Amino acid sequence: MNATTPSLPPNLVYSHDGDSGFRRKGAGRGFAYYDKKGKLVKDPEIKQRLQALAIPPAYQEVWFCENPQGHLQATGIDERGRKQYRYHPDWTAWRDRQKFDSLLPFAKTLPKIRNAVRAHLDCDSLSKDSVIAAVVRLLDKTALRIGNEVYQQENGTTGLTTLKSRHVETHDGYLQLNFRAKGGERREFELYLPTIASVVEKLDDLPGQRLFQYRHADDETLHPITSTDINEWLKEVSNLDISAKDFRTWRASQLTLSHLLQHEPAKNKAETIKQENSALKATSLELGHRPPVCRKHYVHPMILEAHREGALQDYLSPKRRLNGLSTAENKLLSFLTKIA
Structure with missing residues (x-):
């Protein structure tokens, strides 16, 4: 097994379509x-x-x-x-578990990523690091899909890195996003982010339709920011194998946990299911996909399992707090630490 061969659950063997x-x-x-x-x-x-x-x-x-x-x-x-x-199916299930296992290290490094964003964000510069920092700040705030050029060309839909100038408006420090995302879903946001709004206004003055571009330090030529740029930056800053998608998994798990904690413990199975469906619906609306997709791919399964057992509160530690995370995020960190 070489460096490009994935690790596998014990009951499976590696296969490739180059094999007979x-x-x-x-x-x-x-x-x-x-x-x-x-x-x-x-x-x-x-x-x-x-x-x-x-x-x-x-x-x-x-x-x-x-x-x-x-x-x-x-x-x-x-x-x-x-x-x-x-x-x-065993590979798919195992891979999904691996994805959720990465949430705890992601939570611990998130404040470090946010500090790096603040350090690199410069309203007066359109350097690569500064523009990447602006994209990561928006990723952190919205948990939008990162997007890529191929998907936009094939499907006519947009992600964060493939936003065009026409998708964004700014006024008085506010940033308004309006675009068609994956699945044809219309996404609209209004965010008060004065620093990002200032960067976007400067980016909007650059030639071309693509919003997130940077000037090369040597020859001042313009280059688009890609999903690869974002993922490489995240790996470099965190020193972990994380990607933009981890922000969506983190946000979905945090939102679902928060929604479930708003309820008193369910008295019966029907009430448990009702609370769970309500939480997943609210989370999926914010992330722009359907509840079944949210349940299967984005919400940590142990959150739902603990809720069904009426034990969510047992996993929360009021003393555990990491600077740089919100109160809701610290609750998820506490939960992930307890189940690790």
Whole structure:
């Protein structure tokens, strides 16, 4: 296993679509499957496994893993020419747990990131570090998706780094954002951030539609800030393997915990479910996605489990406080520390 090979749960093996595997060909109203030697697959168990992966009929160049315990089970090219992946469910669940495990170190380094933002933020400079600091400040305040050029070109939707000047207005220290995000969701914000508003006003005077650009120190040429720039900066400042997405996971978990703590302990299962659904709905509205997505991908599962057990308060320590985090964030830090 080399540096690019992911670590795996013990029941799975690493797999890659460069390995030998099964292929499919149209046959009547369905597909026939062939092994690496081109022989028709007749084994009913193998056929059932391949069919259960539910690869859309329109996908081309479909590859299926020979090993049912391979972490990557299939790949294919969709109608828009994009490569799509099907992973083993155990790999997906394990990867999600790993993602939530990173929340505690993220919480501990968040004040350090905020201090670095303050240090680099300069209204009079459009250096790379200064503009990145402005983007990270907005990321911290809004938990917006970071965005990338490919997704904007393919889907016409916008993230933080791909905002254009027309998406932003400033007045009296306020910043107004209005744009179409992933899934076609219209996102609107009004934030009182005088320093960021001043930076944005200067950025707005630069040529081109792209909002977040910086002047190269050597030749004064303009370069866009990308999601890669943001993620590399976060890793450098924190000395951790974190990314912009961690801000969304952090915010979703913090909001859900805060909403649940507003309620008295539920008296029965129905009330527990009602409180949980209400919290997830409120969180998903703020983050701009649906409650099932919020539950599955963004909220730490132990928060919901502790709520169902009526034990949320047991995980909170009133004495634990980290400077640089809000009261609500410190409650989440306390929770994460207790379950670690």
